[in-house]
Amino acid sequence: MDEGESSYIDYEAFLDPDFSATSFANTLVLATNNPSDTPLDLSTPLSRVLFDVQEIDTHIDTLTTKSALPLLEYTREHAESSGRVLHEVESQVASLTESYKTLEKEVIERYEAAEQVRLTAERLVQTVKLGRAVARCLMLGRQLEVRMSELGGVGSARKEDHRAMVRSADTLLSLRQVFMASRPGEEGEGLDRVNVVNTLKNELVVPGERSIASRAQQVVKEFSMSSLLTSAGQSSASTYTQTEETKSRTTSALVTLYLLSPTPLNASLDSFQPTLLLSALQDYLQTALKSSLASLARSLGTLPTLDRTLLEISARCQNIVALETLLESTKTPSHLLLDEEGATGSPPSDFLQPLLQALDTPSLPSYFWRSLASNLSPRVQDLMHRGGVSARTLRSNKDRVRDAIRECVNRGSQLPGGPLSKGKAFTAGNWEREAAVMAGAIIGQIR
Numbered sequence: 001m002d003e004g005e006s007s008y009i010d011y012e013a014f015l016d017p018d019f020s021a022t023s024f025a026n027t028l029v030l031a032t033n034n035p036s037d038t039p040l041d042l043s044t045p046l047s048r049v050l051f052d053v054q055e056i057d058t059h060i061d062t063l064t065t066k067s068a069l070p071l072l073e074y075t076r077e078h079a080e081s082s083g084r085v086l087h088e089v090e091s092q093v094a095s096l097t098e099s100y101k102t103l104e105k106e107v108i109e110r111y112e113a114a115e116q117v118r119l120t121a122e123r124l125v126q127t128v129k130l131g132r133a134v135a136r137c138l139m140l141g142r143q144l145e146v147r148m149s150e151l152g153g154v155g156s157a158r159k160e161d162h163r164a165m166v167r168s169a170d171t172l173l174s175l176r177q178v179f180m181a182s183r184p185g186e187e188g189e190g191l192d193r194v195n196v197v198n199t200l201k202n203e204l205v206v207p208g209e210r211s212i213a214s215r216a217q218q219v220v221k222e223f224s225m226s227s228l229l230t231s232a233g234q235s236s237a238s239t240y241t242q243t244e245e246t247k248s249r250t251t252s253a254l255v256t257l258y259l260l261s262p263t264p265l266n267a268s269l270d271s272f273q274p275t276l277l278l279s280a281l282q283d284y285l286q287t288a289l290k291s292s293l294a295s296l297a298r299s300l301g302t303l304p305t306l307d308r309t310l311l312e313i314s315a316r317c318q319n320i321v322a323l324e325t326l327l328e329s330t331k332t333p334s335h336l337l338l339d340e341e342g343a344t345g346s347p348p349s350d351f352l353q354p355l356l357q358a359l360d361t362p363s364l365p366s367y368f369w370r371s372l373a374s375n376l377s378p379r380v381q382d383l384m385h386r387g388g389v390s391a392r393t394l395r396s397n398k399d400r401v402r403d404a405i406r407e408c409v410n411r412g413s414q415l416p417g418g419p420l421s422k423g424k425a426f427t428a429g430n431w432e433r434e435a436a437v438m439a440g441a442i443i444g445q446i447r
Contacts (some may be wrong), residue, residue: 029045144172165256179201225243226416228318282355288317289371291316303397310404310405318412319416376438377442377444405439
């Protein structure tokens with residue numbers, strides 16, 4: 001509609017975004033009727049609306065007629081422009097399609113072929129890596145068989161070679177290292193899916209480790225250096241040879257148990273706890289304590305056997321003294337699975353320190369006598385409560401028993417007669433407190 005042409009139609013109202021046909025119709029009806037009239041006259045507002053529609057239609061026809069040529073010209077120019085654009089786009093699309101075909105032939109097809117080669121090469125590398133790991137496991141498994149056969153001993157025609165325990169433990173550690181390196185990119189990745197490796201682990205490695213550890217524990221259990229109970233007439237050369245052999249054999253067993261102890265992943269040297277070693281040593285001490293406690297409790301009821309029993313207890317304690325000296329002189333070996341550079345504290349330099357820390361004691365003989373005394377008091381008290389000849393005999397001979405106990409502690413707290421080590425010396429005067437504790441545990445209960 002031209003600016004100079006007036007119209008009674010309110011175009012602004014119809015073009016308003018908030019226009020409502022319902023409100024407009026309601027306003028129109030109210031404007032042409034009295035709300036109180038019944039019925040309402042709708043013909044007038046309807047005629048008004050139809051007239052407005054006709055007026056707008058006439059106006060549209062007039063505008064279209066006046067502007068027909070400009071509209072056709074505009075449409076023609078727009079169509080020509082679209083044709084030119086389409087032509088240019090089609091030529092660009094054709095060029096792009098040709099370039100893509102060239103790219104597909106020279107790059108994509110070659111890339112797909114190269115990707116297949118890369119994938120093949122990568123899988124070949126993985127296969128070679130896995131094959132090398134399997135070969136190493138089999139080689140170590142064969143090495144373990146040979147080293148275990150070198151042990152000899154019971155049931156074998158060959159003399160026992162206790163050092164083969166350490167060699168076998170080293171091989172087991174190497175196998176354990178391969179099995180533990182199972183994360184992506186590590187040497188043992190995928191080994192758990194290889195049947196021959198699982199067979200090797202289940203039929204050789206696990207039973208072999210159990211057998212070696214059991215043998216080492218048996219050696220520790222049988223450790224004995226005291227000559228208090230040996231028969232007379234044994235030559236000093238034979239005693240020295242036996243002492244050195246026992247020392248060497250036990251050292252091999254201790255090192256084996258240290259190496260075979262469970263090792264957490266990424267454990268450092270200062271945080272590592274040799275559980276197998278500590279368990280074997282604690283079992284040895286507990287066996288000596290239980291045997292000494294039982295025999296001494298019996299002998300206090302039958303005093304004629306007391307001297308022999310105290311000699312046996314002294315021998316057991318001498319073995320413990322010898323064991324302490326041996327542990328102190330045995331340095332911790334290099335461990336394949338421990339991070340020596342990652343240690344933050346001061347790692348133990350020998351086998352004695354971890355055991356003393358586990359027992360919370362300054363020395364093994366002191367632990368033996370104090371543990372024996374603490375467990376002996378209830379036994380003596382029970383003996384005195386039962387009364388009878390045993391209690392009266394013990395009461396009348398308590399001075400002799402006190403002296404015998406002190407002599408037993410002083411004798412048992414010394415190194416055995418055979419040479420063992422150039423370590424610290426044990427003298428009788430160093431154990432007066434332990435002797436007093438032992439004597440008090442017995443004499444203090446006699447009333």
